[in-house]
Structures are given as C-alpha cells and as structure tokens.
C-alpha cells in the first residue's frame with residue numbers, strides 16, 4: 307500500500323499518523339509513505355526523526371471569528387492544494403489519509419480531487435473544523451469515540467479508536483524506565499502537559515517540588531514541554547533525587563508502559579494511550595481549546611471511574627500532591643481506576659483503521 311498521510315500542528319494529530327504508518331509497515335513492509343505537513347508544526351521535527359519522508363505545504367488555520375485573515379487563509383488553501391496535488395501526482399499513492407490539524411485540509415482535498423480514495427481520522431469527541439469540512443469529500447471517517455459519530459455522515463463513519471493505542475500496548479515499560487535512568491523498584495508518576503507542555507501544570511509542579519523530598523516512596527518523571535524547559539528547571543533549582551526532568555520524551559509509549567500513574571492535560575491521543583494501558587490518571591483539562599473539548603474528554607473518563615479531574619482554577623502544588631497521594635497510597639483505589647481505564651481502551655485501533663484503508667482501496671468509485 308502506498309500512502310500519503312497528513313496530520314499536524316500538535317502531537318495529538320501527528321502520533322496517530324505515525325502509529326498507523328507502523329501498522330501498515332507490519333502488514334506490508336514494502337509499502338511507501340509520504341508525510342505532508344507544515345514547516346511550522348511539530349511534525350517538521352517529529353516525522354523526519356522517525357525516518358518517514360516529509361514534504362511541506364504552507365497553510366494557516368481558520369479563525370472562528372470574522373477576520374480578514376480568513377480571506378488570506380482561503381488563498382493559501384488554494385495554493386497549498388495545488389502544491390499537494392503536485393506532490394501526490396508524483397508519489398502516486400493508493401490512499402490519502404488525514405489525522406487532523408488544518409494542514410490536512412489541502413492535502414486530503416487534493417487527494418480527493420485527483421480521484422484517490424481518502425480517509426480521515428478524528429481523535430476527539432467534538433471534531434475539529436478541518437475534519438468536519440473534509441468529511442463531505444472523504445470515503446471514510448474513522449472516529450475514536452462513538453460520541454463523535456453524529457457529527458459526520460453516518461454512511462461513511464466507522465468507530466476504530468486511535469491507532470496510537472495499539473502502539474503503546476506493544477511497548478516495553480522496563481526499557482522505557484531504563485532509558486530515563488530512574489532508580490529501580492519504585493512507583494512511578496509521569497507528569498506531562500500534553501505534547502507542548504502546560505504552564506499551569508508547570509507552576510503547580512514548581513510549588514510541589516519542595517515537599518517532594520518527603521515522598522521518597524515514589525519517583526516523578528516530569529516533562530515540561532520544550533519551550534518551558536529552561537525556565538522551569540531554573541525555577542525548580544535543586545532537583546530532588548526522586549524526580550527526573552525532561553523537555554520532551556520521544557519514546558513516550560515505552561515510558562507510559564512503565565509508569566503507575568499519569569498527571570496530564572486531557573488531549574485525546576494521550577487518553578487513548580492511557581486507557582489502552584489501563585493507567586489511572588489525574589487530568590487537568592486545557593481551558594484554551596475549542597468547545598472546551600478537553601474537559602469533556604476528561605469528565606468522560608472521570609464518570610467511568612478511570613480518572614480524577616482537577617480544573618485549572620482548582621490547581622495548586624497542594625491539590626496536585628494530595629491527589630497523587632490519594633491514589634498511590636490507596637492500592638485498591640488505584641486498582642479500581644486501572645480496571646475502569648482499561649475497559650475504555652481500544653488496543654486494536656490501528657488494525658481497524660488499516661482494514662478500512664484496504665476496503666476503500668478496493669471499493670469501486
């Protein structure tokens with residue numbers, strides 16, 4: 307299978323695409339892949355690192371309010387579509403796939419205009435603007451949650467889960483912990499603020515650090531986000547021995563597979579990974595996202611008993627520490643949360659999306 311794939315902006319859109327590429331390569335090692343993203347998105351760094359050929363188009367996102375910028379965006383859309391068409395014509399893929407973020411707009415639309423079967427993947431319950439637009443043209447819409455199906459045309463929508471869930475269940479947790487050089491035989495808590503880091507979480511962690519030395523029974527793996535790293539490390543000063551700090555973790559599936567608890571935003575790809583592994587979680591939804599969709603994601607896990615939600619307005623070093631303690635010091639609670647979390651996971655997601663790609667390649671147009 308030869309595939310052009312696009313997904314961009316943040317890790318939540320890029321990693322499902324990379325996980326799907328892995329799945330395709332497992333079934334068809336000779337398949338060829340071209341990733342199309344933007345130079346400004348995280349994909350320009352992450353995709354070449356994975357050894358996947360990468361090309362870019364120039365495009366910006368739509369503003370939800372009336373703005374002259376939107377006129378410019380329409381012009382950029384046409385220019386980017388024409389460049390994507392050239393890239394696609396040269397590459398000759400069997401399918402074109404989009405995993406969200408505005409860069410998928412011109413790429414998937416170009417694939418459709420050239421008569422190539424297309425599929426889009428939606429990670430969130432509430433879909434993004436680009437996927438809503440593209441769903442008119444694509445052959446398939448693969449969604450993670452049943453709850454997003456009503457937003458798309460019923461005849462082409464399938465519930466598959468998020469391919470990244472399949473990647474994490476295959477990962478080796480011991481190797482993940484070893485790669486960080488953390489001491490053996492502890493409980494491990496991963497604190498991370500989505501793919502770009504979150505200032506509010508970093509501020510709470512800075513407040514929590516002076517009290518961490520009293521909690522020697524567990525070890526904290528803390529990811530600040532690339533842009534916040536230097537400032538946060540400076541604010542923390544003397545790092546306690548039971549804490550390991552990184553700006554970003556490239557082998558996140560392995561690390562996730564090794565930890566006992568995660569503190570995070572409530573981005574959809576992370577939630578797919580957490581539930582596939584059956585991890586208990588403390589979720590601090592970002593209030594800065596469209597339709598407050600992260601709180602909806604987080605509350606859904608909380609209602610099922612899998613997570614504990616702390617709103618940014620309630621967050622402090624103290625509330626965070628109390629919440630971590632209340633789960634790690636109560637084994638039966640941690641176990642109950644873990645069982646609830648696992649019951650929501652969809653570890654076979656990648657193969658389900660792969661099967662849909664095979665189906666649209668065969669179907670007569």
Ligand SMILES: CC(=O)N[C@H]1[C@@H](OP(=O)(O)OP(=O)(O)OC[C@H]2O[C@@H](n3ccc(=O)[nH]c3=O)[C@H](O)[C@@H]2O)O[C@H](CO)[C@@H](O)[C@@H]1O
Pocket residue numbers: 316317318319321322406429430470498499500501502529553554555556557558559571572573574575576577579592594595599600
């Ligand atoms: C602010 C914003 O718009 N956030 C959106 C973005 O979040 P964001 O990009 O933060 O996405 P998620 O939290 O869903 O996923 C992050 C992904 O990056 C990976 N990772 C993260 C940190 C790290 O150090 N290493 C690493 O590999 C995670 O394993 C995961 O696969 O996309 C998600 C999926 O559409 C949405 O639900 C979020 O609301």
